[in-house]
Amino acid sequence: MRTPISKVRGQGSAKNGTHHFWVQRVTAVALIPLCMWFLCALMFHMGNDRAEVLAWLSQPLVAILFILLIMSGLYHLKLGLQVVIEDYVNGEGCKLFSQLAVTLGCSVIAVASLFAVLKIAL
Amino acid sequence: MAQAKRPVSPHLQVYRWSVTMASSILHRASGVVLGVGTIALAWWLIAAATSDEAYQLVQACLGSVVGRLVMLGFVWSLVYHMMNGVRHLVWDMGYGFELKTAQFSGWLVFIASFLSTAAIAVTMLVMRGSL
Known part of the structure; x- marks a missing residue:
């Protein structure tokens, strides 16, 4: 007989417990207002000339919102793609390679985007 | 280590389609x-930070007919993923x-x-005269 508490103690074989589940929800909640802002911003600034976009991105509030969007978005993406790979990619080698590619790829996209925003804003 | 050949997902073809199943697949x-889309956004930001030429190249790609359709696809994906995420x-x-509730919310989203x-x-279209 196993009680629910005995299953939860020790946090399972990965020793992470519900961390993945929880951070995915935290980033999801953060992304709701950020994505609403982003969609509105896209309507006004998509396709504008470079000078206008640079002036817009130079505003501290815009840069801060972009940084938050990039950080929570890419973290959320990494967590989501990780689960997709766990579910659909068969074969240990293939799985390991895809997980590495997702983790490193998301990091590269995040750092590149953050650097671009900071370079424009600062 | 030898592993037993266990059945693995996805099994999209063996089930009768339902709204809840379709919304789950669409969410992923x-x-x-x-x-x-994050790659496109990164490309746009880096180009804006780099030079006029780099920015014009992005604008030419994203502003083309195919580019606009792809952007519309990104927008729908974001809206759908966000709404279904709230679900x-x-x-x-x-x-x-x-x-009944899950089926209704699936259609609603x-x-x-x-x-x-x-x-x-x-x-x-109304605000800027083009997409």
């Missing part, structure tokens, strides 16, 4: 599409699991995502 698919968060809090995407497209 739109999430993967948004992953590609998931409501489930996480323990509400809306009844079959699906239809609302298309209406919202259309509203965004129309707003851009």
Whole structure:
């Protein structure tokens, strides 16, 4: 007989417990207002000339919102793609390679985007 | 280590299609599409930070007919994933699991995502004269 508490103690074989589940929800909640802002911003600034976009991105509030969007978005993406790979990619080698590619790829996209925003804003 | 040949997902072909199943698949698919979208966003930001030439190249690609259609696809994916994500968060809090409710919210999110995407497209058309 196993009680629910005995299953939860020790946090399972990965020793992470519900961390993945929880951070995915935290980033999801953060992304709701950020994505609403982003969609509105896209309507006004998509396709504008470079000078206008640079002036817009130079505003501290815009840069801060972009940084938050990039950080929570890419973290959320990494967590989501990780689960997709766990579910659909068969074969240990293939799985390991895809997980590495997702983790490193998301990091590269995040750092590149953050650097671009900071370079424009600062 | 030798492993038993266990059945693995996905089993898309063995089930009768339902709204809840379709919305689950669309949620994942739109999430993967948004992953590609982050590359486009990164490219746009880096180009804006680099030079006029780099920025004009992005604008030429994203501003082409194909580019605009792809952008519209990204917008729909974002709207759908966000709305269906709220549906998931409501489930996480323990509400809306009844079959009828889950089917209704599945359709609601699906239809609302298309209406919202259309509203965004129309707003851009009216406000700027083009998509």
